[in-house]
Amino acid sequence: MNFATSLMLIGAELGLCLVALVLLLLSAWLPRAAARVLTIAAASALAGASIYTLALLLNGTAGPDANAFGALLRLDAFSAVAKLLIYLSTFACLVVTPSFFERRGQYRGEYPVLLLFNAVGMSLLVSATDLMTLYIGLELSSLSSYILASFARSDMRSAEAGLKYFILGGLASGILLYGMSLVYGFAGSTNFDAIRTALAGELGTGALFGIVLVFAGLAFKISAVPFHMWTPDVYDGAPTPVTTFFAGAPKIAAVAILTRLSFSAFGEQFAAWQQIVAFVALASIVVGALGAIGQENLKRVLAYSSINNVGFLLIGLATGTAAGVSAMLIYLAIYAVMTLGSFVALLMLHDADGVPMETFGSIAGLAQRKPALAWALLVLMFSLAGIPPLFGFYAKLVVFQAAVDAGLIALATVGIAASVIGAFYYIKFVKVMFFDARPSSDARAEVARNPAGHWSVLAASTVLLSPLGFLLTPAMERWAAAAASALFLTA
Amino acid sequence: MIQLFAFYMFATIVILAAVMVILARNPVHSVLWLILAFFNAAGLMVLVGAEFVAVLLVIVYVGAVAVLFLFVVMMLDIDVASMRAGFVRNAPLGFAVALVLLAEMVLGFGAYRAGGLALGTPAAPSQALPGLSNIQNVGALLYTRYVFLFEMAGLILLVAMIGAIVLTHRDRRGSAARQDIARQIGRKPVDATVMTRPKVGEGVEL
Numbered sequence A: 001m002n003f004a005t006s007l008m009l010i011g012a013e014l015g016l017c018l019v020a021l022v023l024l025l026l027s028a029w030l031p032r033a034a035a036r037v038l039t040i041a042a043a044s045a046l047a048g049a050s051i052y053t054l055a056l057l058l059n060g061t062a063g064p065d066a067n068a069f070g071a072l073l074r075l076d077a078f079s080a081v082a083k084l085l086i087y088l089s090t091f092a093c094l095v096v097t098p099s100f101f102e103r104r105g106q107y108r109g110e111y112p113v114l115l116l117f118n119a120v121g122m123s124l125l126v127s128a129t130d131l132m133t134l135y136i137g138l139e140l141s142s143l144s145s146y147i148l149a150s151f152a153r154s155d156m157r158s159a160e161a162g163l164k165y166f167i168l169g170g171l172a173s174g175i176l177l178y179g180m181s182l183v184y185g186f187a188g189s190t191n192f193d194a195i196r197t198a199l200a201g202e203l204g205t206g207a208l209f210g211i212v213l214v215f216a217g218l219a220f221k222i223s224a225v226p227f228h229m230w231t232p233d234v235y236d237g238a239p240t241p242v243t244t245f246f247a248g249a250p251k252i253a254a255v256a257i258l259t260r261l262s263f264s265a266f267g268e269q270f271a272a273w274q275q276i277v278a279f280v281a282l283a284s285i286v287v288g289a290l291g292a293i294g295q296e297n298l299k300r301v302l303a304y305s306s307i308n309n310v311g312f313l314l315i316g317l318a319t320g321t322a323a324g325v326s327a328m329l330i331y332l333a334i335y336a337v338m339t340l341g342s343f344v345a346l347l348m349l350h351d352a353d354g355v356p357m358e359t360f361g362s363i364a365g366l367a368q369r370k371p372a373l374a375w376a377l378l379v380l381m382f383s384l385a386g387i388p389p390l391f392g393f394y395a396k397l398v399v400f401q402a403a404v405d406a407g408l409i410a411l412a413t414v415g416i417a418a419s420v421i422g423a424f425y426y427i428k429f430v431k432v433m434f435f436d437a438r439p440s441s442d443a444r445a446e447v448a449r450n451p452a453g454h455w456s457v458l459a460a461s462t463v464l465l466s467p468l469g470f471l472l473t474p475a476m477e478r479w480a481a482a483a484a485s486a487l488f489l490t491a
Numbered sequence B: 001m002i003q004l005f006a007f008y009m010f011a012t013i014v015i016l017a018a019v020m021v022i023l024a025r026n027p028v029h030s031v032l033w034l035i036l037a038f039f040n041a042a043g044l045m046v047l048v049g050a051e052f053v054a055v056l057l058v059i060v061y062v063g064a065v066a067v068l069f070l071f072v073v074m075m076l077d078i079d080v081a082s083m084r085a086g087f088v089r090n091a092p093l094g095f096a097v098a099l100v101l102l103a104e105m106v107l108g109f110g111a112y113r114a115g116g117l118a119l120g121t122p123a124a125p126s127q128a129l130p131g132l133s134n135i136q137n138v139g140a141l142l143y144t145r146y147v148f149l150f151e152m153a154g155l156i157l158l159v160a161m162i163g164a165i166v167l168t169h170r171d172r173r174g175s176a177a178r179q180d181i182a183r184q185i186g187r188k189p190v191d192a193t194v195m196t197r198p199k200v201g202e203g204v205e206l
Helices: A003-009 A011-029 A032-059 A077-104 A110-127 A131-149 A156-187 A192-198 A205-221 A230-237 A240-247 A249-265 A267-291 A298-319 A322-348 A371-385 A391-405 A409-435 A452-465 A467-488 B002-023 B027-047 B051-075 B080-085 B087-113 B134-142 B147-168 B181-186
Strands: none
Touching: A003 A011, A011 A032, A011 A110, A032 A077, A032 A110, A077 A110, A077 A240, A077 A249, A077 A322, A077 A452, A077 A467, A110 A131, A110 A249, A110 B147, A131 A156, A131 A240, A131 A249, A131 B147, A156 A192, A156 A205, A156 A230, A192 A249, A205 A249, A205 A267, A230 A240, A230 A298, A240 A249, A240 A298, A240 A322, A249 A267, A249 A298, A249 A322, A249 A467, A267 A298, A267 A409, A298 A322, A298 A391, A298 A409, A322 A371, A322 A391, A322 A452, A322 A467, A371 A391, A371 A409, A371 A452, A391 A409, A391 A452, A391 A467, A452 A467, B002 B027, B002 B087, B027 B051, B027 B087, B051 B134
């Protein structure tokens, strides 16, 4: 192992760490009003890291050449694509954050610092090829997430969300660690490739138990169904910019590492984990679709929608083919844009006092009051529902295509049926905004003006999801295929 | 032979103590059972020849348990007086646990002298450097092969520290609890003392 090569490969993470440390010192000494400047610095650091990662991706290092620090990390095309998604969605979250907290006088320089450390943790996570790197990346990202969830500490709901997330997250980490220790015990190594070799052939009960526990721990982090109970509460209670972040980057990172772990460490045991993933996928799709129907709170609806989407993502994983993984990555990218856009739209729904309007009742007749916002939400919701001319349709199409090609027809059928059920609440948004009369009782409930940063993120995501997005499909398909094949290089 | 005996004893007591941690109704008792569990886990570590991990387990967790004790006493509504009343009644149990611990230490030490349990052949990269102690081996790995993870673990601790400060620190400027050293040093006798010359038999008016 060449130390200089390793440092070159993790340049993006190193840069982010250094910027985060400097910003931390600055935030300790500068007045609180400087937090906005620190946010801009952090956002530009993320932009720089994205460019560095893109250069690395185009450079095309693959296989053992991409290993850093003696196979603790592998910075291949897969991790580069996942990291680009993570950095870009974190960047967008930083853009929309400050004004929300500043209205309440809660914004502090630590917020961008924690977000940067979170990004470092997530990029370690997606490039991990060792159980230890996986765990350390996961903890770095989760610990900062817990703090972010209760960042508005004077708000009871925010504190409750943080505590709930912390306790359940700690439990999930414990389950994951237990599974990892069993896998280590039976494989004799923490390295993914070594585990793959050691576990080849007939799988013992102990090792199977370990694999199941590892999957359970990670399923918590992606809020897949038997472990999804925390999601609506945390998404609802956490400040909306933080929820925007939670629904995007950490989910991308956890899905990516689940994929890498499945194919590189447990690649020989496809039959063992396929059932688990298929069950979790189905359960997530169904629960996500049905659970949202009775909800009145928009943040809770979107939380169930994200559970539902995780199910679709896992269909791609359950196929166990390179085509399935590449379909999953395309879905992941489009999902990130959809969820970002819809949470930013929620963020923009507040009255002049900054009180959020987060129930169906409060957005009634939005089309007359704020036509631009209503139309953007219409595009986002139809895209989430997967209605054809929009880009969200393409995401669902590639995933179901991969499932049918891999012979998982039953899974695809149930998925399509559940996505029709799920369309109900997406269309409810549109119905309430466009066809319901605005409540005349409170004249005060007027949507206030929003800064340009919000509008630009919303406009960018709307344009990406409009039929114009289909222009991107060749590039997306090429990169997703490159990333998926990087994963199968070890096979 | 003695290792096997010691192994089964440590393992059984670890499991029993862990069960009791959950079953005990009194949180203070739970904490005590936890200590017993940690000590026995440390004994298991000694048996496999990882004495550094064993010592770490005891030192770190005794610290953690002390903090836990504080939390139990401070946060939970426990009537300390009524618990103290049970001291005499509980004393035999306490002595029994202490005796078990003592016997275990003697046995564990004997087992350690007899050599570690053969668990299997370690994989090539984790082969210990010959002739070096446990700590030196751990150090040699920690600062070379795993230096990156070591640094990242440091970042995790930093994040935890930032979190503790972000979530609890309040700006106390202007309140009495805040110490302003410059103001204290800059204070002159003139500002704080008054010379008066009261007449005999009259009080002082301040």
